[in-house]
Amino acid sequence: EVQLVQSGAEVKKPGESLKISCKGSGYDFTTYWIGWVRQMSGKGLELMGIIYPRDSDTRYSPSFQGQVTISVDKSIRTAYLQWSSLKASDTAMYFCVRHNSGYINNWYPYWGQGTLVTVSS
Amino acid sequence: EIVLTQSPGTLSLSPGERATLSCRASQSVSTNYLAWYQQKPGQAPRLLIYGASNRATGIPDRFSGSGSGTDFTLTISRLEPEDFAVYYCQQYGSSPITFGQGTRLEIK
Numbered sequence: 001e002v003q004l005v006q007s008g009a010e011v012k013k014p015g016e017s018l019k020i021s022c023k024g025s026g027y028d029f030t031t032y033w034i035g036w037v038r039q040m041s042g043k044g045l046e047l048m049g050i051i052y053p054r055d056s057d058t059r060y061s062p063s064f065q066g067q068v069t070i071s072v073d074k075s076i077r078t079a080y081l082q083w084s085s086l087k088a089s090d091t092a093m094y095f096c097v098r099h100n101s102g103y104i105n106n107w108y109p110y111w112g113q114g115t116l117v118t119v120s121s
Numbered sequence: 122e123i124v125l126t127q128s129p130g131t132l133s134l135s136p137g138e139r140a141t142l143s144c145r146a147s148q149s150v151s152t153n154y155l156a157w158y159q160q161k162p163g164q165a166p167r168l169l170i171y172g173a174s175n176r177a178t179g180i181p182d183r184f185s186g187s188g189s190g191t192d193f194t195l196t197i198s199r200l201e202p203e204d205f206a207v208y209y210c211q212q213y214g215s216s217p218i219t220f221g222q223g224t225r226l227e228i229k
Binding site for chain 1: 209211222
């Protein structure tokens with residue numbers, strides 16, 4: 001069974017750094033793109049970027065380029081989403097997703113449970 | 122970037138009725154690479170439809186997708202109580218992948 005298990009909720013102050021994680025299991029971790037999707041409170045879904053674990057090829061959506069860093073450690077089957085300096089506007093739920101196949105243009109049958117990030121002074 | 126516009130914003134219907142949700146793209150969606158997701162409060166989205174008209178594994182046949190080019194539709198033939206949720210379309214034919222803003226399906 002394919003599973004994506006995300007790290008727990010975080011409460012941070014503006015300016016702090018943060019790295020959240022998504023651990024995949026039940027499939028060949030290296031051959032499927034993994035993405036991160038942001039959902040601000042009461043709002044819609046936004047793809048932030050994707051990463052291919054086999055070679056760490058990473059693509060960012062224009063709105064998120066330079067704002068976050070996506071990385072992966074394939075030895076422990078885990079993808080990461082990282083901020084170097086959080087802002088209040090980063091407060092949101094973050095989901096990791098797995099592509100249906102190894103193609104870069106794909107739909108998302110598998111979702112993590114979400115990680116709620118709250119940034120407040 | 123392809124902008125997806127969903128309508129209506131909110132749809133109020135009763136169980137047993139038919140629901141028709143629209144998703145319009147700002148430019149043609151390549152190879153009908155269009156998916157639909159359902160999201161209930163406090164849950165992750167669930168894939169319903171991919172390739173504009175293919176039901177995902179385990180999705181009841183009351184859900185159907187249609188359309189091509191710039192106009193797509195999700196139809197729920199006969200609403201069950203568990204179908205009241207928010208629905209999103211997604212295009213994955215062009216980078217960046219984008220989602221519509223969602224349609225809230227509420228009980229009348």
